[in-house]
Amino acid sequence: MSVIYDKVALIGLGLIAGSISLAARRAGAAGRISGTARSARSRSAARSLQLCDDITDNAAAAVRDADLVVLCVPVGAMGKVMAEIGPHLKQGAVVTDVGSVKQEVIEQVTPHLPAHVHFIPGHPLAGTEQSGPYAGFAELFENRWWLLTPPEDADPAEVSRLRRFIRALGANVEDMEPGHHDLVLAVTSHIPHLIAYTMVGVADHLTRVKETEIIKYSAAGFRDFTRIAASDPTMWRDVFLTNKEPVLDILGRFTEELFVLQRAIRMGDGEYLHDYFTHTRAIRRGIIEAGQDTDAPDFGRSAKPPAGKVD
Amino acid sequence: MSVIYDKVALIGLGLIAGSISLAARRAGAAGRISGTARSARSRSAARSLQLCDDITDNAAAAVRDADLVVLCVPVGAMGKVMAEIGPHLKQGAVVTDVGSVKQEVIEQVTPHLPAHVHFIPGHPLAGTEQSGPYAGFAELFENRWWLLTPPEDADPAEVSRLRRFIRALGANVEDMEPGHHDLVLAVTSHIPHLIAYTMVGVADHLTRVKETEIIKYSAAGFRDFTRIAASDPTMWRDVFLTNKEPVLDILGRFTEELFVLQRAIRMGDGEYLHDYFTHTRAIRRGIIEAGQDTDAPDFGRSAKPPAGKVD
Numbered sequence: 001m002s003v004i005y006d007k008v009a010l011i012g013l014g015l016i017a018g019s020i021s022l023a024a025r026r027a028g029a030a031g032r033i034s035g036t037a038r039s040a041r042s043r044s045a046a047r048s049l050q051l052c053d054d055i056t057d058n059a060a061a062a063v064r065d066a067d068l069v070v071l072c073v074p075v076g077a078m079g080k081v082m083a084e085i086g087p088h089l090k091q092g093a094v095v096t097d098v099g100s101v102k103q104e105v106i107e108q109v110t111p112h113l114p115a116h117v118h119f120i121p122g123h124p125l126a127g128t129e130q131s132g133p134y135a136g137f138a139e140l141f142e143n144r145w146w147l148l149t150p151p152e153d154a155d156p157a158e159v160s161r162l163r164r165f166i167r168a169l170g171a172n173v174e175d176m177e178p179g180h181h182d183l184v185l186a187v188t189s190h191i192p193h194l195i196a197y198t199m200v201g202v203a204d205h206l207t208r209v210k211e212t213e214i215i216k217y218s219a220a221g222f223r224d225f226t227r228i229a230a231s232d233p234t235m236w237r238d239v240f241l242t243n244k245e246p247v248l249d250i251l252g253r254f255t256e257e258l259f260v261l262q263r264a265i266r267m268g269d270g271e272y273l274h275d276y277f278t279h280t281r282a283i284r285r286g287i288i289e290a291g292q293d294t295d296a297p298d299f300g301r302s303a304k305p306p307a308g309k310v311d
Numbered sequence: 312m313s314v315i316y317d318k319v320a321l322i323g324l325g326l327i328a329g330s331i332s333l334a335a336r337r338a339g340a341a342g343r344i345s346g347t348a349r350s351a352r353s354r355s356a357a358r359s360l361q362l363c364d365d366i367t368d369n370a371a372a373a374v375r376d377a378d379l380v381v382l383c384v385p386v387g388a389m390g391k392v393m394a395e396i397g398p399h400l401k402q403g404a405v406v407t408d409v410g411s412v413k414q415e416v417i418e419q420v421t422p423h424l425p426a427h428v429h430f431i432p433g434h435p436l437a438g439t440e441q442s443g444p445y446a447g448f449a450e451l452f453e454n455r456w457w458l459l460t461p462p463e464d465a466d467p468a469e470v471s472r473l474r475r476f477i478r479a480l481g482a483n484v485e486d487m488e489p490g491h492h493d494l495v496l497a498v499t500s501h502i503p504h505l506i507a508y509t510m511v512g513v514a515d516h517l518t519r520v521k522e523t524e525i526i527k528y529s530a531a532g533f534r535d536f537t538r539i540a541a542s543d544p545t546m547w548r549d550v551f552l553t554n555k556e557p558v559l560d561i562l563g564r565f566t567e568e569l570f571v572l573q574r575a576i577r578m579g580d581g582e583y584l585h586d587y588f589t590h591t592r593a594i595r596r597g598i599i600e601a602g603q604d605t606d607a608p609d610f611g612r613s614a615k616p617p618a619g620k621v622d
Contacts, residue, residue: 076581125528129595145528180520187514188529192536195506198569200591202561203498205568209491211594217436217456218499224535225503230595233588240576240584250513251573255566257516258509262562265551270387273551277544280511283522284440284541 004165005094006031009066011059011081013037013046014232015127016098017072018136020169021051026138029168036062037133045133060088068165071097071109076238079108086112094118094158100185100235102149102178104242118158121149123181124171125189131232142170149178186246190239191254194247196228197236315476316405317342320377322370322392324348324357325543326438327409328383329447331480332362337449340479347373348444356444371399379476382408382420387549390419397423405469407433411496411546413460413489415553429469432460434492435482436500442543453481460489497557501550502565505558507539508547 008030010017017035024030035052036059037043047055056062063069063085073081078097089095095117099105102121113119126144128135146166150159163173176184199222203214215223240247264272319341321328328346335341346363347370348354358366367373374380374396384392389408400406406428410416413432424430437455439446457477461470474484487495510533514525526534551558575583 184520184524184528187517187520188525188533192510192533194572195510197588197591198565198572199503199506200594201568201587202564204594205564206498209495209498211597213495214499217458217495222499222503226595229591233585233592236588237581237584241579241581244576247576248573253513253516254509255569257512258566261505261509262559265555265558268552270548270552273548274544276512277508277547280508280540281544283511283515284537286522
């Protein structure tokens, strides 16, 4: 495959940046990759993995002459990072990000964007519960979705070039409106994560049941909650703080719905429960028939790191 | 392997009974297997699969001369079934069940037990979201837990024989006190199922987001909720109605905990969220270190049916 961007700069060196670098190299999609991270530990890990061609603690140096800059920091740090690199961006550079929330990132980043730069926000729907440079692997994006939320006045040629780069990493690209993205992700990812955190917290408080016992016997449900609840705390704190409205909206609906089921249990209303469960089963069957899922359970984490990677 | 019970009778012919029959045959653990089901459709499916040596609509006939009787009906039907077969049980027969709730089953079944019969309640922690005789497969119990809750005065020789039979099916056996079983399962299985049902219900009510869209983009969490929420409605209705107290207890703790996190999100209390998520991550790491889980995600459903099985 041919080089799509002569120089790619990765701001932040965690699981996603590491995987982008490995996947871009494998595809030959980047001429040169520079990386920067605030933490000395991340930089030194990335260096020992030879994750980038050059690694610096100076974000301004990292983005110099870069044709593509990818912001791979937690959502809450995007604005600050953009303010830092803005003045050093190459004329006509493309800036994208990998944040799980889009409206807030756009609001944070836009004020610091030089006029000569193209900002095309993005979000790869891929990850594991691991974090840090060691967690990256080249296959992370294979057959996963990577959503872009290009502004209406985005340069079509630059959007199309970024799409080609993302496809070269193995992902499927689709466009979405930022507000819609944030609502869809609240349902599909943010609330399920919050539920998993909550359930693990509940189990931890139980004194009558040992944790080891809970894990040992969790044949149907709990074990993957603990996996999800091991996701990066900073990233997820920022997701909840910056996607507050959709999260609180869906959460309100969720507890409302849960209370109705709870009341049916308390009242012994078997008919209500049976009807409800029959309906959700029909939804699942509709999904299978629509070819949207297979019988292979993976909790959305089918892309697995190669053996031997540890964090 | 040698025959452990000359005749095994399966009452109810769904996923679990079908799998018991296939696994017992494979192991040569049963001399003869009889089966009965209330539904003509299940009986005819079981017949076409040649799941048992004889299949009848007459439960009394099925248990005649049986050395082991396995009650494989929804928890709410156990008492009724026991009342029906009680008078026809062989002297010294062992009766067990596969219900997901133990205290209520014991209460329902015990009044109908003849004095000459050994009742050793059980619960295989295995299943899929499929149901019916076609869903059974011989590998379902491999390396899964099968909990027994033998009464204090149980005949040790009979308990030990039943354990041998269960091990021949591929499962690992452990004993547990019935009340403790019901609490542990409320945490590990019942509440996670209720949450999954609820979340799928919430998504279904959203008019701004299409279901296909939710599934398509559910890279991290939601998709397996739909799988769990496709589980058998009758079985799960009965679980919630018969394990009411532990379920309502854990549910109360869950919503309490969720409200605290919801409030932290609303108030923008990033420190609280970060601390909480850091703690749950530590729990997960403790679990990995204790060797209680691997990196392979499966939502507790690692045992997969062979290709070609459909319901």
